[in-house]
Structure formats: structure tokens, C-alpha cells
Amino acid sequence: MREHVHPAIPSTRHLDAKSGLRALTSMISHPGSPLMGLLALHRSLRADEFCLDAPRLHMRVAAGPAAVKRVLHDEAGAHRSRVEGDPVTRLFGDGLLVLDGPEHQRVKSLLLAASPRSALESRLQNSLTALDEAVQRAIAKGALWLPDAPRRITWRALEAVYFDHALTPAEERAHFDDLVQLVDYIGPGAWMLTGRTPRRPKAYTRMRARLCTVYREALERPGDAPIHALALRYGEAGASFAVDQLLTLLVAGHDTATSLLSSLLILLGQREEIQSALRNEVSAAAGDGLPDVRTVDELPLLDAVVKEALRLYPPIHSGLRAHVSSGERAMVSYFLLHRHQDFWPHPDAFVPERWRVSGPPGAYTYLPFGAGPRFCPGATFARLEVKWILARILQTVRVALPSRPPRIAMRAALEHRPTKIRVSRR
Numbered sequence: 001m002r003e004h005v006h007p008a009i010p011s012t013r014h015l016d017a018k019s020g021l022r023a024l025t026s027m028i029s030h031p032g033s034p035l036m037g038l039l040a041l042h043r044s045l046r047a048d049e050f051c052l053d054a055p056r057l058h059m060r061v062a063a064g065p066a067a068v069k070r071v072l073h074d075e076a077g078a079h080r081s082r083v084e085g086d087p088v089t090r091l092f093g094d095g096l097l098v099l100d101g102p103e104h105q106r107v108k109s110l111l112l113a114a115s116p117r118s119a120l121e122s123r124l125q126n127s128l129t130a131l132d133e134a135v136q137r138a139i140a141k142g143a144l145w146l147p148d149a150p151r152r153i154t155w156r157a158l159e160a161v162y163f164d165h166a167l168t169p170a171e172e173r174a175h176f177d178d179l180v181q182l183v184d185y186i187g188p189g190a191w192m193l194t195g196r197t198p199r200r201p202k203a204y205t206r207m208r209a210r211l212c213t214v215y216r217e218a219l220e221r222p223g224d225a226p227i228h229a230l231a232l233r234y235g236e237a238g239a240s241f242a243v244d245q246l247l248t249l250l251v252a253g254h255d256t257a258t259s260l261l262s263s264l265l266i267l268l269g270q271r272e273e274i275q276s277a278l279r280n281e282v283s284a285a286a287g288d289g290l291p292d293v294r295t296v297d298e299l300p301l302l303d304a305v306v307k308e309a310l311r312l313y314p315p316i317h318s319g320l321r322a323h324v325s326s327g328e329r330a331m332v333s334y335f336l337l338h339r340h341q342d343f344w345p346h347p348d349a350f351v352p353e354r355w356r357v358s359g360p361p362g363a364y365t366y367l368p369f370g371a372g373p374r375f376c377p378g379a380t381f382a383r384l385e386v387k388w389i390l391a392r393i394l395q396t397v398r399v400a401l402p403s404r405p406p407r408i409a410m411r412a413a414l415e416h417r418p419t420k421i422r423v424s425r426r
């Protein structure tokens, strides 16, 4: 195994011309994207930790288990989550993603305590009729547009379960573009090279105002959703802080599930035989009616397919950190880790069967939800909702890709370029 514990870390500056050109070409041409370029770099440098060096950019990339463990776990206290003034900080204010230290711990514990698996399961189960309406509306048009259709569905699920709020079609129409603008704002961009943070979009003010209203409703109407735990703890006086948490949950929670659902639909559109086997599995367990959340969660092929999609296309492709004293930026690349050729046979292929034989090939080789103090607090909910939505889609329609698979883009989450998935009733 190649691990650099006290490394003289190789850098992109050390690339020979041929490898550098290959990585560059991969970044800008089909089937490339910055992520595929990063993969090409990783394979060229043959190192589990390396530096990306460009004018105004110096970033350490952790891409092997030991290097990743060091950043996420062993040296977690030496890293801040965010850099002052970057778009994530400007958008989420004091949101969980931005907070560090004891305040981070407090908010995270509160949210985790308010979202035990049993409560998530029953809250999701209670919102299935509304969720199904969104699924049926999306497929009624004879095609599923990615990423818009999954975005609408997962947004609804998130608000129902975490905010105890039934998103109305009018609200959805009024704020869908706002949601997209917020996601666009925090994606990697020229600001990483220029150091100049773009202005916050107007959508920020509109979405915050909407979330303030949702929060006030929760203050007046107690319940057991995570929003009620925030309301109980922070009340009216701490409304601004609580709304920072809601905005964080909204964006972090729906954009990732959108990405995963899009990947699944694309992969199943390409692999008719797996799609068909999955449909049989769902039908055998649930017939044609609305499946039960727990039943769907326990289906073995569905579980393997979701795990493999998360490996191949981890929605959060990277975790960014900044070293507390040096300010040096570090990137944990979940994408590179999941396609590491020393650990995964056929790393770039979609092979759900690998999960039916065994688990991940070692500690810190498979981290779709991160690890250490900043692991994802929405992991359980994400798995439950995505499995259910996918099962419901497959119960109702066949999905087919019209042409070759779309390119992937390195946005806030990993995103497939806009794609039309044809659907036909079974």
C-alpha cells in the first residue's frame, strides 16, 4: 500500500509533460470534468496525498485511507471547517457546516438527538402520500429531467421530515429558482483562484425570509421534528441562529440526495438488467401499493445498488478544511478514495454485486457520509428517503437514458449535466 505518513508530498509541479497533459485534457474534454481530471492526476502521481499547485492556489489533497484518516480524525482539531469569507461561510453564517469547536458540538448533538432513526422512519412514513404526489407529478410528463425532478422531490421530503412543513406547489414554484441559485453560489468557482468572493445572490434574502416564517410556525406549534428541537433551544431570541441551521440543512440535505437520486436513475437507465431485478425485488416485497419505509430499507439488492452509486458518484465529492495555524487548505477527496485502484477492483465500473459479497475493503476506504467530528448528520434519513423514492419510481415506470451518459460536474455536490431520462409506464 502506498501511504505517505511523513511525506515529501508530490505536487502537480512534479508531473511530467505527458501526464500533466493527460490530466489537463481529461479536465476539459469528454468524458472529463474537473473530477475526472483529478482522478487522472491521482493515477499519474501515484500518491495517496499530493498538492494541487496553481497560481494563487495551494491545496493538499488526501486521497488514500491513511491520509484521509489523518485529516478527518487524527488532526481534526487542527483544521477549521471553513475559510473566512468563502461563499459557504457567507451563505450559512453560523450554520453547522461553518461552526467549529464547542458550539459545533452542541448544535450537532442537538440535531442528532432530535433525529433518531425511529423518528425519521415514522416522520417519513407519515409524509409518503405527499411525497408520492411529487413523484407522480414528476413522471407524469413522460420524462424525468435531472437534476430538477429529484430536486423537487427531495426538497419536499427534507422539509416534511426536518421542518414539519408541507411544501405547497405554490411555494415550490416561487422558490425553486432561489434554491438553485443558492446551490450554484456555493459551488467551486473562479473565486478559489482569484480570492474574491462573489456577492450573495438575492435568493438568499428571499429564502431566509421564508425559513423565518417556517421557524415561527414551529415556535407556535410544538412537535417532535428537528426544527422543534431548535425552536425549544433557541426560541425567538435565537431565531437568526436557528434559521442559519435550517438553511444549512435545507441546502446540504436536498442537494446531496438530488445528486444520489440522479446518479441512480442514470446508472439504472444504462443497466436495464439491474433495473429489472430491482423492480422485481420491490414488487415482491410491496406489490403495487405505497411501500413501507422500513421494508424498502431492508431490500438487499436495493441496498447494494445505493451503496455502489454512493461509491462511484459520492454526492459530496470533497471535504474542504483549512489548517488552523498555517491556513493551508486541505481537501479530502471522497471521489478519489472511492476509485482508488489499490482497493477497488474495477474502480470505475458500476458493480453492485461487490456489496453482496463483502463490505468496504478496509477502514477509511469508503466514506460517502464522511467520518470524524464532521460526519454527516443526515446519513440515515438520506438512505431512507432515496431508497423509498427510487423504489416508488421503479414500481411505476421503466427508465431509459436517451443517449450516452451525461458528464459529471464538480459543483457544491457532484452533479450530472442536465439530462432527460425517458420514462414509460410498466
Ligand code: HEM
Binding pocket: 081, 096, 097, 098, 108, 162, 248, 249, 252, 253, 254, 256, 257, 260, 314, 315, 316, 318, 319, 320, 332, 334, 367, 368, 369, 370, 371, 373, 374, 375, 376, 377, 378, 379, 381, 382, 383
Ligand atoms: C446522499 C445524501 C448525503 C450525502 C452523500 C452526504 C454526505 C456528507 C458528507 C460526506 C459530509 C462531510 C463533509 C466533509 O467532510 O466536510 C456531510 C456533512 C453534512 N451533511 Fe450530509 N450528506 C447527505 C445528506 C444529508 C442530509 C439529508 C442532511 C440534512 C438533513 C445533511 C446535512 C449535513 C450537514 C449539516 C453536514 C455538516 C456536518 C458538520 O459539519 O458537522 N446531509 N454530508
